[in-house]
Amino acid sequence: MTKYLFEANYVGDGIKGLMREGGTKRREALVEALNSVGGTLESFYYAFGDTDVLGVFEIPDQSDAAALSLMINSTGSVNVHLKPLMTPEDLDKAARKTLSYRAPGQ
Template identity: 55%
Template sequence: MSTYLFEANYVGEGIRGLMREGGTGRREALVAALKSVGGSVESFYYAFGETDVLGVIEVPEPSDAAKKTPAYRAPGQ
């Protein structure tokens, strides 16, 4: 299992989900997506400024985790 620090910004459906469900629902969506590939969320923080979310995740295969989290986009992309 590998551990990764991530930064993300809400785009598309992620923004709509945040407005509809609030922050807790978006975190739970990430937890569920990572759990489906055998991963987990170690920490999750909302931020002010250019980055919306910072956190630490654990995943067995990083490429699988990236496919399961389309509501997030790395800053600058």
């Protein structure tokens, strides 16, 4: 399973819905959506400033993560951004790979 950092902002009716339903109901809605793709919620926090809500979840398949992002963003009530997370061991594995690349102009 891949872990994802999510950052989201409520917009328009999403803000009204958040105020009406409260934060725990929105967290429950995310857990339900994650369950539908075999995912789990690790952390969920509200903030203020550039980001309204952020946290970490796990989803077994990259296409399921994309589907979840598309579904949430298509509502027009929330703008969500996902960032796949890597462990230090994942980075070690990537650093050991031999690749071929030519920089521009070289």
